[in-house]
Structures are given as C-alpha cells and as structure tokens.
Amino acid sequence: xxxxxxxxxxxxxxxxxxxxxxxxxxxxxxxxxxxxxxxxxxxxxxxxxxxxxxxxxxxxxxxxxxxxxxxxxxxxxxxxxxxxxxxxxxxxxxxxxxxxxxxxxxxxxxxxxxxxxxxxxxxxxxxxxxxxxxxxxxxxxxxxxxxxxxxxxxxxxxxxxxxxxxxxxxxxxxxxxxxxxxxxxxxxxxxxxxxxxxxxxxxxxxxxxxxxxxxxxxxxxxxxxxxxxxxxxxxxxxxxxxxxxxxxxxxxxxxxxxxxxxxxxxxxxxx
Amino acid sequence: xxxxxxxxxxxxxxxxxxxxxxxxxxxxxxxxxxxxxxxxxxxxxxxxxxxxxxxxxxxxxxxxxxxxxxxxxxxxxxxxxxxxxxxxxxxxxxxxxxxxxxxxxxxxxxxxxxxxxxxxxxxxxxxxxxxxxxxxxxxxxxxxxxxxxxxxxxxxxxxxxxxxxxxxxxxxxxxxxxxxxxxxxxxxxxxxxxxxxxxxxxxxxxxxxxxxxxxxxxxxxxxxxxxxxxxxxxxxxxxxxxxxxxxxxxxxxxxxxxxxxxxxxxxxxxxxxxxxxxxxxxxxxxxxxxxxxxxxxxx
Ligand SMILES: Nc1ncnc2c1ncn2[C@@H]1O[C@H](COP(=O)(O)OP(=O)(O)OP(=O)(O)O)[C@@H](O)[C@H]1O
Ligand SMILES: [Mg+2]
Numbered sequence: 339x340x341x342x343x344x345x346x347x348x349x350x351x352x353x354x355x356x357x358x359x360x361x362x363x364x365x366x367x368x369x370x371x372x373x374x375x376x377x378x379x380x381x382x383x384x385x386x387x388x389x390x391x392x393x394x395x396x397x398x399x400x401x402x403x404x405x406x407x408x409x410x411x412x413x414x415x416x417x418x419x420x421x422x423x424x425x426x427x428x429x430x431x432x433x434x435x436x437x438x439x440x441x442x443x444x445x446x447x448x449x450x451x452x453x454x455x456x457x458x459x460x461x462x463x464x465x466x467x468x469x470x471x472x473x474x475x476x477x478x479x480x481x482x483x484x485x486x487x488x489x490x491x492x493x494x495x496x497x498x499x500x501x502x503x504x505x506x507x508x509x510x511x512x513x514x515x516x517x518x519x520x521x522x523x524x525x526x527x528x529x530x531x532x533x534x535x536x537x538x539x540x541x542x543x544x545x546x547x548x549x550x551x552x553x554x555x556x557x558x559x560x561x562x563x564x565x566x567x568x569x570x571x572x573x574x575x576x577x578x579x580x581x582x583x584x585x586x587x588x589x590x591x592x593x594x595x596x597x598x599x600x601x602x603x604x605x606x607x608x609x
Numbered sequence: 610x611x612x613x614x615x616x617x618x619x620x621x622x623x624x625x626x627x628x629x630x631x632x633x634x635x636x637x638x639x640x641x642x643x644x645x646x647x648x649x650x651x652x653x654x655x656x657x658x659x660x661x662x663x664x665x666x667x668x669x670x671x672x673x674x675x676x677x678x679x680x681x682x683x684x685x686x687x688x689x690x691x692x693x694x695x696x697x698x699x700x701x702x703x704x705x706x707x708x709x710x711x712x713x714x715x716x717x718x719x720x721x722x723x724x725x726x727x728x729x730x731x732x733x734x735x736x737x738x739x740x741x742x743x744x745x746x747x748x749x750x751x752x753x754x755x756x757x758x759x760x761x762x763x764x765x766x767x768x769x770x771x772x773x774x775x776x777x778x779x780x781x782x783x784x785x786x787x788x789x790x791x792x793x794x795x796x797x798x799x800x801x802x803x804x805x806x807x808x809x810x811x812x813x814x815x816x817x818x819x820x821x822x823x824x825x826x827x828x829x830x831x832x833x834x835x836x837x838x839x840x841x842x843x844x845x846x847x848x849x850x851x852x853x854x855x856x857x858x859x860x861x862x863x864x865x866x867x868x869x870x871x872x873x874x875x876x877x878x879x880x881x882x883x884x885x886x887x888x889x890x891x892x893x894x895x896x897x898x899x900x901x902x903x904x905x906x907x908x
Contacts, residue, residue: 355678356710363708371701372694431694439659439692440749443684444709446658446675609659 361445361454369428369458378424382417382466389413390474394481402486407499408567410478410489411471414503418510418562421466422531425459425514430524439609448604452519456512456597463511467504475500495568502565502586509586510535510558512593519600535559552578558592561585610635610788611656611757615665618651618812625651627812628665633790633805635756638783640803640820641792648812649792650689653761656790657686669757681710685750687760691742695735699726699745702734703752710753720748739766747778757788764798776802800824808854816854831864835884836875845874862888 369375393409403409429452432438445451475496479489491497513534518527535558554560555578565582580588611633618626626648633639643649654660656667658674669677669684677683693702703717721727724744729737734745743763750758760779764772779802783789793799799806800820808815836842839861843853851866863871868885875882 356680360709360711364705367701367705367708368694368697371698371705372696374696431696435694435696436688436690436692437694439654439688440706441709442659443657443686443688443692444681444706446677446680606661608654608661 356445358450358453361450362457364441364444365451365454365458369462372431374424374427378420379466382420382470385416385420386411386413386470386474387477389416390477391481394478397482397487398485400486405567405569406478406482406487406489407475407496409487410482411474411499411503411566413474414471414507414566415562417467417470417507419532419535421463421507421511422514422535423528425463425511425516426518426527426531427524428455428459429515429518430522430527433518433522434524442609448609449601452515452597452601452604456515459511459515460508463508464504467507468501469504470507471500471503493568498582499566499568502582505586506562506565506589509589509593510562513558513589513596516593516596516600519597520603555579556588558589561589610670611790612668613652613656613665614667616652616655616662616667617664618648618655618660618662625812626655626662629809629812629814630665631807631814631817633788633807635788636783636786637804638779638789638791638802639805639807640799641790641807641809642794642796642799643792643809643815644794647794647809649794649809650761651812652809653686653759653790653792654688656759657684657688659688679710679753681706681712681753681755683753683755684757684759685753685755686758687743687746687750687763689761691746693734693742693745693749696733698731698733699737699748700730702745703748706749707752712753716752716754720751723751724748740768740771743767743771743775747775755787758782758790760789760791762792762794764793764795772798810856815856816852818852818854822852830867831862831888832866832868832871833884833886833888834861834863834871834882835859836861837881837883838878841878842875842880845878846871849874860884 389412390410393412394406397403397406397409429438432441441451442448475489475491482488489496491500514527514531517530517534518524521527521530560579562585564579564585567582579585613632614630616626616629617624629648629652641649641652651660655662656669656674658680667674674680674684697705699721700717703720704714706712707714707717718727721730724747726741726744726748729741734742737745743766747760747763750760760775763775763779767775779789779791783804791799791802800823803820805817805819806823807817834842839855839859843855843861846853846863846866849866849870851871852864854862854864856862868887871885872882
C-alpha cells in the first residue's frame with residue numbers, strides 16, 4: 339500500500355479563512371445531491387400546476403367570480419407545506435444521520451452553517467416560488483381565456499400577488515429550517531411546523547373569545563391567505579386580517595427570530 | 610501536537626471525562642485506549658470542538674479548534690458512528706466537505722483513490738458496507754491533508770485486510786510527521802499499531818506510556834498495590850525503575866519491580882502496605898484495570 343499524501347498547491351485556495359462563501363458552496367452541493375431535492379421540486383410543480391388546472395377549469399363553466407387569481411394559485415397553500423418540510427429536513431436530517439458532526443467539524447462556527455443553509459433554502463424557495471407563481475398565472479390565463487372570469491397582470495393587485503406568493507414560499511421554507519435549528523429532531527420539527535401552519539388555525543377558530551380570534555391573524559396560514567388573494571378581505575370569519583405586505587413582514591420576522599434563536603442554540607449546545 | 614488540559618465533561622450526573630490531561634505528539638501514532646464508556650469518543654469530540662467541555666481546554670498547535678482558520682486542512686477526524694448522510698453519494702459527500710474546506714475537486718478524486726472507493730464513488734453511502742463506510746470516513750479525514758488526524762475506533766467492524774490497511778495507513782501518516790491519535794478498546798490491536806499509549810478509565814487518565822515500555826513489561830510480573838500514601842510511594846517506585854499505572858479506585862499497578870523491592874521501599878518510607886497482589890502480566894493488569902473502572906462506574 340503506497341500512500342501519496344504530500345501537501346499539494348492546488349489543494350488550498352488563497353483565502354484567509356473558511357467562512358460563509360465556502361459554507362454556501364458546500365450547502366449548495368448538499369442540497370442538490372439528495373434525491374429529496376428533485377422530488378420536492380417535482381411535488382411542488384405537480385401540486386401547483388395540478389391544482390391550478392383542476393380549480394381553474396371548474397371556473398370555465400361558472401359565472402364571473404371576484405378573485406380568480408386565488409383559485410389559480412390554490413396549489414400554493416399546499417406548496418407551502420412541501421417547502422416547509424424541505425426546510426425542516428435540510429437540517430434535521432443532518433442531526434438524525436450524524437452528518438451535522440462532519441459539517442460542524444468542517445465549520446466550527448455553526449451560525450455560519452445555519453446562515454448558509456438559510457441562504458440556500460431561501461434562494462431556492464424564492465426562485466422556485468417566482469417561477470411557479472408566474473408560470474401558474476400563465477397556465478390559469480390560458481385556461482380562462484374567453485370565459486367569464488378573467489385574469490390579467492394589468493388588473494390591480496395581480497402582479498403583487500404573483501411576486502409575494504413566491505416570497506411567501508421562501509419564507510415558509512425558512513420557518514421550517516428555523517424550527518429544525520431549535521428542535522433538531524425531524525419528527526418533532528415536522529409536527530411543530532404542521533401545528534403552526536394548520537392545526538393551530540383550526541383550534542383557534544374553534545375556540546370562542548375575542549382575544550383568541552384576534553391572535554389568529556398572526557398565524558402564517560391566515561397571513562398567506564391574504565397574500566394569495568388580489569382583493570384583500572379585511573376580515574375572515576369576523577377576524578381582522580393584516581394587509582398582505584404587513585403580513586409578509588410578520589412571517590419574515592418569524593423566520594428571522596426562529597433562525598436567530600436556532601443559530602444561537604447551535605453555537606451553545608453540543609453537536 | 611494536541612494538548613489536553615484538565616478536560617472535564619458532564620452529561621447530567623454522568624462524569625464522562627474527568628480532569629483529563631495528556632499530550633499527543635507528532636510523528637508517532639498515539640493509541641487512546643480505554644474500556645467502553647470510558648470517555649474516548651467524548652474526549653475526541655471535545656478535541657474537534659463538537660462537544661463543549663465543562664472545564665479544561667484543548668489546543669491544537671497552540672490554537673483552539675474553533676479558532677483554526679481552515680479546520681479541515683489542519684485537523685481530520687473520523688468520528689464515531691459514521692457522521693455521514695446515507696442519502697448522498699460518496700463523491701457528493703466528500704465534494705461538499707471539500708467545498709467547506711476550500712479544497713479542490715482533484716483532491717476528492719485523490720482521497721477516493723487512496724482509500725480504494727473510486728469505483729463506488731457515485732453510489733449512495735446508505736448502500737455501503739461497514740468497511741466501505743469506515744474508509745469513506747477516513748477519506749473525509751484526509752481530505753484537507755491535515756497535520757493532525759483523529760480516528761475514533763477506525764478498525765471497528767473491519768475484516769483482517771481492512772485492519773491491516775488501516776494500520777499501515779496510520780503508520781505512514783505518522784511517518785510523514787503527522788500527529789495521529791486513534792482510539793480503541795482492544796489492547797492487542799493498539800500494541801501493534803501505536804508507538805505511544807494513553808490509557809483512560811472512567812474518564813480519568815490511568816497512564817501515558819510508550820508501547821515499548823508496555824511490551825517490555827507485559828510479559829513481566831506486575832502487582833496490584835494499595836498503600837497508606839500512594840503519592841509518596843509512586844515517585845520512589847519510579848526512581849527504582851518501576852512503571853506505575855494509577856487506577857481510579859486508589860489502587861496502583863506496578864510493573865518491572867519485584868514484590869520484595871516494592872515491600873522494602875514501602876518499609877523505608879514507613880508507608881503501610883494494604884495490598885500487594887500478583888497480577889502476572891500487563892495484559893492481565895489492563896483487564897483488571899478495565900474491570901475495576903467498569904465496576905467503579907456502575908456502582
Ligand atoms: N450525549 C451524551 N449524553 C449523555 N451521556 C453521554 C453522551 N455521550 C456520552 N455519554 C456518556 O459518557 C460516557 C462516555 O462515553 P463515550 O462514548 O465517550 O465512551 P467511549 O470511551 O467512546 O466508549 P466506547 O468504547 O463504547 O465507544 C458514557 O457513560 C456515556 O454513556
Ligand atoms: Mg466511543
């Protein structure tokens with residue numbers, strides 16, 4: 339057995355320190371080298387286009403409705419879950435497999451690891467989200483052409499819906515990542531994520547009381563329901579809602595807080 | 610060069626590592642030996658900056674792990690239980706690590722070649738055998754061509770050919786002047802691979818000695834000694850040419866000295882001997898030590 343382990347010039351790059359740039363490259367490779375990445379993109383496209391087709395097609399035989407873009411983008415409600423799960427698993431699977439130990443050994447500042455992961459999840463989510471929202475819009479417009487309900491980018495609010503829906507997808511992915519950075523376990527992170535996105539909404543609406551109803555407008559699900567619609571209802575079942583832009587800022591704040599707490603905890607705890 | 614100083618790590622009530630200090634010098638293979646649960650993996654995790662000690666410190670060439678500018682190029686580690694995502698190919702795993710370390714793609718090919726995984730590089734790690742997984746871990750450790758290499762139970766689950774391969778790799782790495790620390794709970798294996806031994810039990814240092822000393826003594830008689838004042842007795846025994854291993858339960862294992870000599874030295878010091886038992890060889894002594902440590906831990 340001969341081993342050639344001499345230090346080679348091309349092994350090192352002229353760079354002062356392993357930092358975010360290196361971490362970003364590593365995480366980018368990691369993201370796309372798992373089969374789950376391809377499957378998730380496929381699932382996202384399937385759910386957004388498929389549901390768009392089903393729900394928009396039904397509109398063709400109906401009288402004109404108020405907010406057809408909501409029906410066109412109905413798949414985004416489910417696409418959010420796919421993105422959130424992707425965000426969770428991108429980190430929690432590293433804990434369940436022990437991979438995180440190799441990662442943190444390579445980058446002993448875990449905050450930078452989480453930052454790189456956030457940029458990858460946020461970037462992929464944003465790109466996918468925008469591509470999906472605009473392409474779904476064209477699909478919906480094509481299906482509705484010549485029928486009572488029409489959508490057009492020139493109508494008020496439509497462009498905003500398309501742009502913000504893509505941003506929403508990225509933010510939900512980051513919320514998933516943020517939860518995983520605090521909780522670590524895949525099962526626990528996923529159940530917390532679904533509770534926050536889905537179950538809590540049902541629970542809060544089932545409970546009587548003004549305070550509870552008032553709180554429900556802070557829920558991501560209710561915030562995204564305003565983002566996916568061009569004519570904003572100011573109330574939902576008697577609950578006041580935030581405007582889409584404020585809503586977007588609120589969920590972005592959730593993501594930032596979760597990631598900041600998670601990054602701090604990753605630095606403090608044993609890996 | 611690794612310097613471990615006063616390292617202590619608790620997990621709740623369990624003291625996994627207890628005031629541990631030792632050095633790992635370059636240019637030789639240092640074996641880190643101790644029974645199951647004695648704190649080897651915990652210590653190695655602390656050296657790699659993964660676990661945070663409750664007290665004490667570790668430095669690598671004078672620096673803390675987290676202050677290393679390019680950790681992968683300075684320290685390579687094979688961590689316990691394959692810290693690798695099974696869903697990725699071997700190549701993608703190494704390439705992502707290489708990017709973290711600012712290391713070129715050609716180096717990935719090189720380490721794959723070195724550990725003999727080139728032909729299966731595109732296969733998913735989940736499909737790898739234990740030995741292939743171990744080789745991939747070693748490839749990851751060598752990726753940055755580091756001067757310090759830590760391998761936690763590298764021969765665990767390997768066949769004789771794999772064990773031979775790992776042993777000669779460690780020897781070659783040390784011969785190139787690197788600092789090599791490998792852990793094991795198998796004394797015989799360590800005696801064949803390492804130059805220097807660090808023995809621990811119950812998270813505490815039992816002895817640092819060279820394998821030559823170990824081998825020289827292992828066929829000779831050794832004795833288990835208990836005395837009123839061990840701190841006084843140990844230097845005197847060592848001056849007389851003995852090798853001593855201190856056990857966690859205030860016993861002493863003494864090698865390379867006759868029972869008569871030990872008894873007379875104690876008498877000179879007015880140091881009461883409570884026990885002087887024949888252990889026959891160091892191998893037995895280590896077994897005894899190991900059992901002592903395990904018993905002590907369980908109680
Ligand atoms: N994360 C943890 N949480 C709680 N206890 C732990 C943890 N890691 C290790 N321990 C405990 O610390 C002690 C030392 O464990 P460690 O894994 O370091 O031993 P080891 O010498 O590597 O053993 P082995 O030869 O079995 O690998 C054990 O009692 C173990 O149960
Ligand atoms: Mg271990």
